[in-house]
Amino acid sequence: MSALKPKHQRLVLVIVAVIALIAAGLLAAYALRNQASYFYVPTQMIAEPPAPTQAVRLGGMVQAGTLETMPDGVTVSFVVGDGEEQVPVRFAGILPDLFVEGSGVVAEGKLGADGTFIADNLLAKHDENYIPRELEDMTAAQVEQTVLETAR
Amino acid sequence: MHAYANPTRFLKLARPLTPLLLVSGLLMVGASLAWGYFAAPPDRLMGDTVRILFLHVPAAWLGMGGWTAIAIASLVELVWRHPLAALAARGVALPGMVFTAICLVTGSIWGRPTWGSWWVWDGRLTSMLVLLFLYFAYIGLTQAVDREGASSRIAAIFGLVGAINIPIINRSVVWWNSLHQPPSLTMGKSSIDSEFLWPLLGSTLGFSLLFGGIVLARMRTLLAERQTEARLRRKAAAAEAGV
Numbered sequence: 001m002s003a004l005k006p007k008h009q010r011l012v013l014v015i016v017a018v019i020a021l022i023a024a025g026l027l028a029a030y031a032l033r034n035q036a037s038y039f040y041v042p043t044q045m046i047a048e049p050p051a052p053t054q055a056v057r058l059g060g061m062v063q064a065g066t067l068e069t070m071p072d073g074v075t076v077s078f079v080v081g082d083g084e085e086q087v088p089v090r091f092a093g094i095l096p097d098l099f100v101e102g103s104g105v106v107a108e109g110k111l112g113a114d115g116t117f118i119a120d121n122l123l124a125k126h127d128e129n130y131i132p133r134e135l136e137d138m139t140a141a142q143v144e145q146t147v148l149e150t151a152r
Numbered sequence: 153m154h155a156y157a158n159p160t161r162f163l164k165l166a167r168p169l170t171p172l173l174l175v176s177g178l179l180m181v182g183a184s185l186a187w188g189y190f191a192a193p194p195d196r197l198m199g200d201t202v203r204i205l206f207l208h209v210p211a212a213w214l215g216m217g218g219w220t221a222i223a224i225a226s227l228v229e230l231v232w233r234h235p236l237a238a239l240a241a242r243g244v245a246l247p248g249m250v251f252t253a254i255c256l257v258t259g260s261i262w263g264r265p266t267w268g269s270w271w272v273w274d275g276r277l278t279s280m281l282v283l284l285f286l287y288f289a290y291i292g293l294t295q296a297v298d299r300e301g302a303s304s305r306i307a308a309i310f311g312l313v314g315a316i317n318i319p320i321i322n323r324s325v326v327w328w329n330s331l332h333q334p335p336s337l338t339m340g341k342s343s344i345d346s347e348f349l350w351p352l353l354g355s356t357l358g359f360s361l362l363f364g365g366i367v368l369a370r371m372r373t374l375l376a377e378r379q380t381e382a383r384l385r386r387k388a389a390a391a392e393a394g395v
Contacts, residue, residue, distance in 0.1 A: 011231045018312065025316040029327060037329040038274035059329055096268035098197050106331055123267045128336040130202060130344040132193035 039106050042085040050111055058087060058117050059106040059125065067101050080105060080117070087111075091119040098124035159375055162236055166368045173365030180358030188351035195348075204262045206351055210359040211255035215283060216318055218248020218363070219311075222290065223318075226311035229304070236371070238304045241311055242294050243370035247363050249287035256280060267331060275324035276332035279317060286314045 004012075029036075039059030040050075050056045058080055066079040075092040078101070089107050099105060104125030109118050188206035195202035222241045229237035259277070260270050271277065294307045325334045336343045344352065 007232060014227060014230055014312070021313060021316055025320065029320060029323075033327060036275050036324075036327075038272065038331050039329050041329065059331075098266055098268075100197075103197070123269055123272065123331060125331055126198065126266050126333050128333045128343050130205070130336065130348045131196045132345055132347050133196050133199070 041082040042080055042087040043082055045087055045111060045117075046085045049115075052110060052113050055108070055110060057106055057108050058089065058111075058119075059104065060087075062099070062101050062103060062105050064101045080107065087117050088115070089117045089119055091122055093120075093122070096122055096124040098126060103127070159236065163372065163375065166372055170365055170368040170372065173361050173368065177358050177360070177362030177365055180361060181355055182358075184351050184354030184358050188348075188355060192351055193347055198266055201262060201265050202348065204258050205348065206355045208255055208258040208262060209352060210356040211251045211258065212280070213356060214359055214363050215248055215252030215255050215280070216321060217360075218244050218251065219283060219286065219315060219318055222248065222311040223315035226308035229308045230312070238308065239371050239374050240367070241308070242374055243367040245287060245291050245294065246370060247366040249284065249291060251359070251363070252280065252284045252287055256284060272331050274330040274332055275328040276321065276330050279321040279324050283317055283321060286317060290314065 039057035042058065042060050045056075045058055060080040060082045063079040063081045063086065066077075068077050069075070070077065072092075075090060076095065077088060077090045079086050079088050081087075091107065091109075099122060104127060106123040106125055107117060107119035108121040108123070111117050185206055189203050192203065192206075194200050221244045225237045225241035225244070228234045229241065256277075259280075263272070264270050290307065290310060293310055294304075296302070297304055297307050324330060325332050342349055
C-alpha cells in the first residue's frame with residue numbers, strides 16, 4: 001500500500017480537495033439562503049413584517065382584477081400574491097412596459113404600518129416562458145394547450 | 153488521450169481543424185442570427201426584445217462552459233501532468249472571458265426594457281459578474297506565472313477552486329428569489345416555443361464551433377510562442393559558447 005504511485009497520490013489529494021471545496025461552497029450557499037434572496041414573497045413578509053423604516057423588496061404575482069388607478073391619475077394600487085398570502089401595494093410613478101395583471105413584479109419600498117406596501121420603484125419580472133405574439137389572439141385555453149405542447 | 157499529449161501530434165490535428173471550426177461556426181452563427189433577428193416572430197410580452205436571447209443565452213452557456221473546461225484542464229494538469237492541459241486552459245480563458253462579458257452586456261440591454269432596470273444585484277447577475285472577475289484574475293495570474301517562470305500549478309489550483317462558482321450560477325435562480333427568470337430549458341423540458349428554440353439551438357451550436365476554433369488558434373499561438381522562446385534561448389546559449 002505504501003507504494004502508491006505519485007500520479008494516484010495526486011489524484012486522491014485533488015479529489016479530497018475538491019470534495020472539501022464543494023462542501024464549503026454548499027455550506028456558504030446554505031448560510032446565504034435568506035440574505036441572497038432578491039425579494040421577499042408575501043408569505044415571508046406577513047410572517048415577519050419588516051420595520052416600517054426598513055427598505056425591502058416584495059415580489060410576487062399581480063393578482064388579476066386588483067389593479068386600480070387612483071383619482072389623481074398617477075397612483076396605482078394592486079395586490080401582490082404568492083398563492084398563499086397577499087399584500088396590497090401602492091405606487092405612484094411610471095409603470096414598466098411588462099407590468100400587467102397576472103404577471104410577476106418586484107416592488108421596492110417599505111411596508112406601511114397598515115399593512116400596505118408603499119413602493120417607490122417597480123421592476124417587472126419576466127417568467128421563463130417565451131411565446132410568439134401570434135398566440136396572443138388565441139383563447140386562454142388554446143394558449144395553455146400550446147404552452148403545454150411546447151413544454152413537452 | 154495520451155496520444156495527443158504530444159504537441160506535434162496535436163498540431164497535426166489542430167492545423168486543419170482550426171479553419172474548419174472557425175468557418176463552419178461563423179456560417180452557423182450568421183444563419184441562426186439572421187433567422188432569429190428577421191424570421192422569428194416577436195414575443196407575446198417582450199416584442200422584439202426577445203431577439204437578444206439568441207446572443208445572450210449562448211454567450212452565458214459558453215462563459216460558464218469555458219470555466220468548466222478550465223477546471224477540467226487544470227485537474228488533468230495537476231494529476232496527470234499532461235503537457236497540453238495548461239495550454240488548453242490558457243486558450244479557453246480569453247474566449248470564455250469575452251463571452252461572459254457579452255452575456256452581461258446583452259443581458260443589461262435586455263433588462264432595461266423588460267424589467268425596467270439596467271442592473272440589479274440579484275443572485276444570477278451577481279454570480280455571473282463574479283465569473284467575469286474570476287476570468288480577469290485567471291488571465292492575469294497565468295500571464296504573471298508564465299512571465300516570472302513560476303509554477304503553472306498555482307494557476308491550475310485557481311482554475312479548479314474558481315469552478316465552485318459554476319454550480320452557484322446555475323442554481324442561483326432556484327435557491328434564491330431572483331429577478332432573473334428560472335431556467336427555461338431543463339432536462340427534456342422547454343418552456344421556449346419552438347419558433348424561438350430552433351434559432352437558439354442553431355446559434356448555440358455555431359458559437360460553440362467558433363469557441364472551439366478560437367481555443368485551437370490560441371493554443372497554437374501559445375505553442376509557437378514557447379517554441380520561439382526556446383529556440384532564441386538555444387541560439388543565445390550557442391552564441392555565448394562560441395565566443
